[in-house]
Amino acid sequence: MDSPADEKWMRHALTLAQQADGINEVPVGAVIVRDGVVIGEGFNQPISETDPTAHAEIVALRQAAQAVKNYRLPDATLYVTVEPCAMCAGAIIHSRIARVIFGALEPKAGAVCSHLHLFEQPQMNHKVEWQGGVMAQEAANIVQVFFTRRRAEKKRDKRG
16 A cells, blocks of 8 residues: 555656646656655656756756755655656666655666666665555556657648
8 A cells, every 4th residue: 555655745746747748748757755855856858958868857866966965865765657767767776765656667668677677786786665556547647648649649740
């Protein structure tokens, strides 16, 4: 069973994902919490920022590091609507995030449990606790609706 705090912060991440959707970015949102306080948040912006690293998690990590004046974020939890990719999982490890809670699996590029299992690699010098599936249906729905809409737009554009 998901904890009330995990659901609260995942709802916040879902709201951030809606912001990404609003600017036609893949709707992923992330929030970093320490001691019950948001220290960083973000949503996908690689297209609008012309930055391939501007994934929700990276934006949130950068904001959190600035907020606490340290690139290490021990005792923090990162909530993200979709399973992190390899780039984001690596950044999470390097930042020393204690815990990651995500919503939907990412069957194509997920690097926590769908494919690479980066948090479980024995050579990593930091172990991240993680849990997937928190509000998974809500998180998956927002992405599915986005891509359904995008496919319909492409189809319309082809017809002229």
